[in-house]
Amino acid sequence: MNAKANKNQSSCIEPSYYQAVTQAIRTQAVQVLKDGTVAGVVGYLPGRRKGTARPALITTPEEAEKLIFSPACVNNLSVYLTKSKKGVLKQGRIGIVAKGCDMRALAGLMGESQIKREDLFIIAVDCAGVYGSRAERSESVTEANIARKCHECTVHHPEGADFVAGAATELSGLTPLEAEEMARIEALPQAERWAFWKEHFSRCIRCMACRQVCPFCYCEQCLCDKNRPQAVENSPRPAGNTAWHIVRAMHLAGRCGGCAECERVCPMDIPLNLLNRRMAKELKELYDYEAGLAPAEKGPLNQYKEDDDQSFIK
Amino acid sequence: MHAEAKQHDFEPKIVAFVCTWCTYAGADLAGTSRMQYPANVRVLKFPCTGRIDPVFILRAFQKGADGVLVSGCHPGDCHYMAGNFHARRRFAAFRALLDFVGVDLHRLQFSWVSAAEGGKWVEVVTELTERVRAMGPMLEFKSLEHEEQWSAFQAMADVPGVVNTPELKEAYDKI
Numbered sequence: 401m402n403a404k405a406n407k408n409q410s411s412c413i414e415p416s417y418y419q420a421v422t423q424a425i426r427t428q429a430v431q432v433l434k435d436g437t438v439a440g441v442v443g444y445l446p447g448r449r450k451g452t453a454r455p456a457l458i459t460t461p462e463e464a465e466k467l468i469f470s471p472a473c474v475n476n477l478s479v480y481l482t483k484s485k486k487g488v489l490k491q492g493r494i495g496i497v498a499k500g501c502d503m504r505a506l507a508g509l510m511g512e513s514q515i516k517r518e519d520l521f522i523i524a525v526d527c528a529g530v531y532g533s534r535a536e537r538s539e540s541v542t543e544a545n546i547a548r549k550c551h552e553c554t555v556h557h558p559e560g561a562d563f564v565a566g567a568a569t570e571l572s573g574l575t576p577l578e579a580e581e582m583a584r585i586e587a588l589p590q591a592e593r594w595a596f597w598k599e600h601f602s603r604c605i606r607c608m609a610c611r612q613v614c615p616f617c618y619c620e621q622c623l624c625d626k627n628r629p630q631a632v633e634n635s636p637r638p639a640g641n642t643a644w645h646i647v648r649a650m651h652l653a654g655r656c657g658g659c660a661e662c663e664r665v666c667p668m669d670i671p672l673n674l675l676n677r678r679m680a681k682e683l684k685e686l687y688d689y690e691a692g693l694a695p696a697e698k699g700p701l702n703q704y705k706e707d708d709d710q711s712f713i714k
Numbered sequence: 715m716h717a718e719a720k721q722h723d724f725e726p727k728i729v730a731f732v733c734t735w736c737t738y739a740g741a742d743l744a745g746t747s748r749m750q751y752p753a754n755v756r757v758l759k760f761p762c763t764g765r766i767d768p769v770f771i772l773r774a775f776q777k778g779a780d781g782v783l784v785s786g787c788h789p790g791d792c793h794y795m796a797g798n799f800h801a802r803r804r805f806a807a808f809r810a811l812l813d814f815v816g817v818d819l820h821r822l823q824f825s826w827v828s829a830a831e832g833g834k835w836v837e838v839v840t841e842l843t844e845r846v847r848a849m850g851p852m853l854e855f856k857s858l859e860h861e862e863q864w865s866a867f868q869a870m871a872d873v874p875g876v877v878n879t880p881e882l883k884e885a886y887d888k889i
Contacts, residue, residue, distance in 0.1 A: 586814065594816025594854055602861070623769065631769045639858040643772050646815060650768050653807050675814070682810040687803070701807060704799035706789065712809060713802065714825040714838055 412542045413471075413528040417569060421469045421525055424565035425497060428523050429464035432495055438521045439492025442480050444473040451537035455480065457488050469497065469565065471541040474530045476659040478505040481515050482618040493519050499527040500555030504657030504692025505615040507560075511695040512655075514618060524561030528569045529553065533664045543574055549660035549673060552576045560694070582674055582681070598638065601645055603668045606636040610648065610662035610672055616655045623647065649675035654683050654699040657692035726780035726846040728755040728839070731766045732827075733786035735793040739829035744836050751836040752843040755783065762786065764797025768808040771822065775855040781821045781846035783838065788826040798826075820845060821852055 429441045445456040446468050453472040457480070458464050477496055480488045488494065498506060503524060509515050531537055535545030551574040558564060585593055611617045624632040624644055632647055633640030649672075656676040663673040683689050686709060689700035732738045738759050744751065760766055763786030774782050784805065792798045805824055813819055823842045827835045846852075 590813075590816050590818055592816070593814065597815045598854075598858070631767075631773065638861045639776055639855070642815075642855075642858055643769070643776065646772060646811060647769055649811055650808060653811070675811070678814045679807060679811060682807060686806055701800070701803050704796060704803055706799070708799070708802055709806060710789070710802055712806065712824060714823065 412540050413569060413571065415539045417528065417566065418470050421566040422467070424563075425469055425523055425525070426465055426467050428563045428565065429458065429467055429495060429497075430461045432521055433458070433461045433464055437493060438495040440488065441467070441495035441497070441521075441523070442477045442488060443467045443495075443497040443523075444469060444475070444477075447472070467497070469525055471529065471531045471545075472537060473497075473499075474533075474547065474664060476502045476505055476613070476615060476661045478502050478509060479613060479615045479661070481506075481520075482509065482615055483514060483620065484618040493521055495521040495523055497523045497525060498558065498561070499525050499530070500553065500558045501527075501549065501657060501659040503558045503561065504555060505659055506692075507695045508655055508657050508692045509615060511697060511699070512616075517695070520562075522561040522563070524558035524564045526557055526564055526566035526569060527553075528556065529571055541571065543571065546571065546574070547660070547664070548577050549658060549663075550574075552579060578673065578677055581671070582677060585674070586678075597645075598642070600670045601641040602638040604636060604641040604645070604670060605668060606634065606641065606644065607667060609665040609667065613661040613665045614652070615657075615659070615661075616652055617648075623651075645670070645672070645675065648672075649679055652676055653679035654689060654701045655691055656680060722847060724847060724850060726754050726843060726851070727778055728752075728781045728783060728843055728846065729774040729779040730755050730757045730783040730785060730839070731760055731763075731770060731774075732757055732784075733763045733765075733793075733798070734759050734761055736787035736791060736829050737785040737825075737827040737835065740827040740831045740835045743829065744832035747832050749832055749836045751839045754843045755839050762792065762794050762797035763801035764792075764794065766801060768804065771808070772855075775817075775821075775852060776859060778856055780849075780852045781823070781842055783823045783825065783842055785825045785827050785835075785838065788828055791828060817854065818849070818852075820849060 425443065429443065432438045433441065440457050440459045441464060442457055444453040445466055447454045451472055453468060453470055455475050455477055458467060477498065479485060506522065510517055529541045529546040529550035531545050532547040538545065556570045585596060611622065624634065624647060632643040658676060658680065660673040663671060666672060680691065683700045687700040732741065741757060763784065766784055771782050786798050786801065789798060809819055825838045827838060
């Protein structure tokens, strides 16, 4: 009991840390806006309710004084820079506040020629973790309310940014929930795996929030919206849902940086990040590729080696 | 002249996605050489294995295929230089995904069959057909086609908290 209490205490980030990060972001944002380095900054403003935050585009130094960073800053802001959102700014360099996982999305988008590094001023955050989607939002992040993805975060300390707010900090001793869940599903017999996903996919209401929020779903016309010929049934029925989620995972394979926004926004609580993680794991094993660590011209499925594994081919 | 065709209880539907330059020609060779192979296979011709989208495989399963075969040129023989190399990576990833979702990979076969390998085509098709025949019909995707979102709630009829009135049941049965 005592040991548990101690552990919880050690894995808790003080609110003062977030205040320091907030201050650093504000100072930097004000500076780059004043000296004209950027035309705007995509960051977080406090939400209307206590303990929330909302994404915002800041264009004046006065507004930049209101920027915050807190564990409620869950959004991956890189989605606002993609084609699907038609770009937040028509011209000029743009600043963006990015956590480690968001940096991976930015790197991926750069690799896919969606954004240019020189058009960005990345204000990275040495992020200790953000709130889970249904967690109680207390003053600080603890093991109880941290997001699932943060349990296994490997990018606490972002690299390659123009400015890093905050200094090395991370929660220790978190259980790798997603890895455990993935191992559990992999160990199930095939029929039970199907039953597991069938139950989840059947609940899907096809709101497409997972697609809207994904930085990599920037296609102007999604394959799954086409109806001549129709590739994936688009009404919310189990058959179409299953196809949609399989196609989605396939299209993100080798690209997904693991920000888990799809899972966060899912109103039906479908564990979408499990699929993404499974694909990431497979591509790491097969081709030793990890998405989003640095801008790469070609992803693992856009390149090949003559001696790739073909043991599954007769 | 021909061996009497054996009657089976179950004839699986096999969909074969083949590349036009190698496997299609290989299958043609098997035909012109009068080799015998199961008629269960439906051949669909594509320019290259690189053109075969994983969606096609999904769609085949959903529309009633019991087994799917994807076949093309041997590595290095691609008419478009690298189509099959790309396909190889894509299908390696796709297999892993299907496996994770719970699809039996024994129903999905990949092969390299060149234009000169009529015999190999017969061998691949026969083996897949017999294997799928032994496994029986593929019900997973097919049954999904007939289900609606609320089917899951029907299965949970006895679970407290789930709305399930006789009227709902009647309405459901009418669908």
